[in-house]
Amino acid sequence: MGILYDDVVVLSQAEKEDEPSVITVNCPDKLGLGCDLCRILLFFGLNITRVDVSTDGRWCYIVFWVLAKSTTRWGLVKKRLIAACPSCSSASGISYYSAELLPPKPPDVFLLKFCCNDRQGLLHNVTKALCELELIIKRVKVSTTPDGRVVDLFFITDTRELLHTKKRQEDTYEQIKAVLGDDMISCELEMVGPEVAACSQGSAFLPSAITEEAFIFGVAEDCPSIIMDDSLSPSHTLIQIVCQDHKGLLYDIMRTFKDYNAQICYGRGSRNQRRKCEIDLFIMQADGKKIVDPSKQNAIITHLEKELARPLRVAVVSRGPDTELLVANPVELSGKGRPLVFHDITFALKMLNICIFSAEVGRHIIEHREWEVYRVLLYEAEGSSVPRSKIEEQVWKTLMGWD
Numbered sequence: 001m002g003i004l005y006d007d008v009v010v011l012s013q014a015e016k017e018d019e020p021s022v023i024t025v026n027c028p029d030k031l032g033l034g035c036d037l038c039r040i041l042l043f044f045g046l047n048i049t050r051v052d053v054s055t056d057g058r059w060c061y062i063v064f065w066v067l068a069k070s071t072t073r074w075g076l077v078k079k080r081l082i083a084a085c086p087s088c089s090s091a092s093g094i095s096y097y098s099a100e101l102l103p104p105k106p107p108d109v110f111l112l113k114f115c116c117n118d119r120q121g122l123l124h125n126v127t128k129a130l131c132e133l134e135l136i137i138k139r140v141k142v143s144t145t146p147d148g149r150v151v152d153l154f155f156i157t158d159t160r161e162l163l164h165t166k167k168r169q170e171d172t173y174e175q176i177k178a179v180l181g182d183d184m185i186s187c188e189l190e191m192v193g194p195e196v197a198a199c200s201q202g203s204a205f206l207p208s209a210i211t212e213e214a215f216i217f218g219v220a221e222d223c224p225s226i227i228m229d230d231s232l233s234p235s236h237t238l239i240q241i242v243c244q245d246h247k248g249l250l251y252d253i254m255r256t257f258k259d260y261n262a263q264i265c266y267g268r269g270s271r272n273q274r275r276k277c278e279i280d281l282f283i284m285q286a287d288g289k290k291i292v293d294p295s296k297q298n299a300i301i302t303h304l305e306k307e308l309a310r311p312l313r314v315a316v317v318s319r320g321p322d323t324e325l326l327v328a329n330p331v332e333l334s335g336k337g338r339p340l341v342f343h344d345i346t347f348a349l350k351m352l353n354i355c356i357f358s359a360e361v362g363r364h365i366i367e368h369r370e371w372e373v374y375r376v377l378l379y380e381a382e383g384s385s386v387p388r389s390k391i392e393e394q395v396w397k398t399l400m401g402w403d
Contacts, residue, residue: 008081010024021067021068025037025062026062028058028087029055029263035254038251038254039251040084043080044080045069046064047068048249048250049065049067051270053267109138109193114176115152116150121346122180123142126176126180129175134160135157139155139362142360143358149185224243224305240279245276312327312400313328314326322379331363331369344399354378355379356377356378358377359374361374
């Protein structure tokens, strides 16, 4: 007898905005499930303050305590979380992974192209609208013409997989029209092949500021403490993490384990009032054995230290006479990038009253790893001058959720 569909994800919303809501997930387990769930919570702007994880390798039970905003769309949150869970139609264990064994179908890529008169904060408002529509930005090309117009190209995919329908396209058009208002000159939406998006990511040349080792690995002011012990359990390896909290912290931990093909069997974590997080995780390899190889242990610890100290990299550099903002984040081995990065970049610049002359996002192999790189050419409004250190600080704090 299978578990009821509505019981896979149970939401208990808090009565007050400063109190945590509780999300309970009860479903068959799969490798990387925790990463997929945390990615969804990050996409919807939910801040995880506490988590309990328990699994026997076939069935898992996860409880998230999250802080949400009054605008959180709980119905969509539940729907997306359920969609990420393996099939719950049977408890026999035979059909749990049948669907997951099939390679996922690549999502259709669409090109959203619009031309409009430029204005302050325009790009952020459009990016916010796309996020609200659950449209994922895969590539973007933004340019400003000499006569004060902008031509924006967004290569997007649809979380709902409905963008090929007339109604979904009309809803998208109306949302963009509502944002642009009378400034909109034209707006087009069409399906394109993935090769078109790949060829439209801009220059393959990257400045040394983004390729040098110091930028990629960075040095954090508050380094995380990570201890690994395989002597406390006959079948699991214990990892203890103490670090500063940031937006997407649990996602960064989970995606690291997913990339290393490691499974969390039991875990518990919480955040104190000083935003310090303490997390204990019992993990094992995909083959059901604990991690005893010292080289693999060191590799996981080193990787976690880098990801938790610098989950994203930010730099402001010169590009000829102009100023360019560079932001990079690692891509999961599954090919998924970090949610809301471009949204947060444009929001931080809007708060600083800095305009965007052009922007590109593309993927590059740096240090034998794929990175999503955002390149934003800036120009400031007349009468204002923001130091580069201030730009870098504001973007970094926004991305980390410290603003």
